[in-house]
Amino acid sequence: MIPMFTSKQLVALLLAVLVVGSLAGVATAQQGPSAGGTVVVEEGETFTGDLEAIGGTVVIAGTVDGNVETTAGTVLVTETGEITGTLEGVAGSATIEGTVGGDVSLSAGAVFVRDTATIDGSLEAAGGNVRLDGAVGGDVRVGAEDLVVGPNTRVGGSLEYNAESTAIDSAAVVDGGVTEVDNVGIDSPPIAGVPVEFGQFEGPTIPNWVFSGYWLLVNLVLGSIIVLVAPEFARRVTGLGTKKAVRSGGAGLLTIVGVPIVLLVLLLTIVGIPLSLAGGVGFLLALWVASIYGALVLGAWLLSLADYNNRWVALFTGLFVLTLLDFVPLGGVLEFAVLIVGLGAFALALRGESGHDGDDDVGAADEGSQEGAPMA
Structure with missing residues (x-):
């Protein structure tokens, strides 16, 4: 989110x-x-x-x-x-x-x-x-x-x-x-x-929940595209985030610290300035995508507590919970933690890693549904 x-x-x-x-x-x-x-x-x-x-x-x-x-x-x-x-x-x-x-x-x-x-x-x-x-x-x-x-x-x-x-x-x-x-x-x-x-505050004030609802819809659309275009990759990211959360979190923290340092080093060289600019924009987009994957991981974990498995419900649940965190004290800290796990799982999946017992991941719902669970 x-x-x-x-x-x-x-x-x-x-x-x-x-x-x-x-x-x-x-x-x-x-x-x-x-x-x-x-x-x-x-x-x-x-x-x-x-x-x-x-x-x-x-x-x-x-x-x-x-x-x-x-x-x-x-x-x-x-x-x-x-x-x-x-x-x-x-x-x-x-x-x-x-x-x-x-x-x-x-x-x-x-x-x-x-x-x-x-x-x-x-x-x-x-x-x-x-x-x-x-x-x-x-x-x-x-x-x-x-x-x-x-x-x-x-x-x-x-x-x-x-x-x-x-x-x-x-x-x-x-x-x-x-x-x-x-x-x-x-x-x-x-x-x-x-x-x-x-700092322009004149005129009618738009409630925060309107912006939160807007971003929920935007992220839901982006998340749906991500899952539809690359369902197997989404399944791997979800498996890593839910079953290797600590490893994913460590990789995410390393990425969010290391990439800006690399971009800064590139900025110090004349040749590297265009690469640094392009890399900065790309990294911001990657953070957005990683936040979607983080929401998917969060939703999958929450559904697993009820022994329920559906990628679409997981996506909506994760995004909805993150939206609610905007109005909760320390919610930003929890959102950052979800982003870090999602970013790390995304980075590890790009390297070809996957969570163990991957067939049980949320993405497996592509082929059908568990007993009592609707088709994905």
């Missing part, structure tokens, strides 16, 4: 794809758009004009006499850094330690405004973790999972926020008052030229 992603996690995923495909090496900021593994405006350097920067890391340690629009894994405005205009960015993490003369709009997994930071305009931030501990001349609007407002915070306007957990230090000064709101809309700059709305 593909896990439900929050908007912050989706942005992180987009950034991961972007960074994998980014150019290797170091690029120094220059007139016009800049791209590279690292884009830097050095301390003591002045960049005149608007800077559009894309890279694994974007560092502003000098002066940008204009606006900055960036998409990167990491964005840093150091204590010596100064942006005379606005700062807009999408990033894995964004940190401001220096000065921004205009407004700031950041969407990131983590946003930090340090106690040395000064933002003359307003601040809009959306992220998994947002920490504000500097000076903001205008209003502040935040949408986050975790919001921390530190003791050195000075806000000339109001603070509006929507967060799952909030800690506001009593020493923080907010001239316009602090308000918790339900809707926080924050517009982000385009990613690779594609407009993205991040």
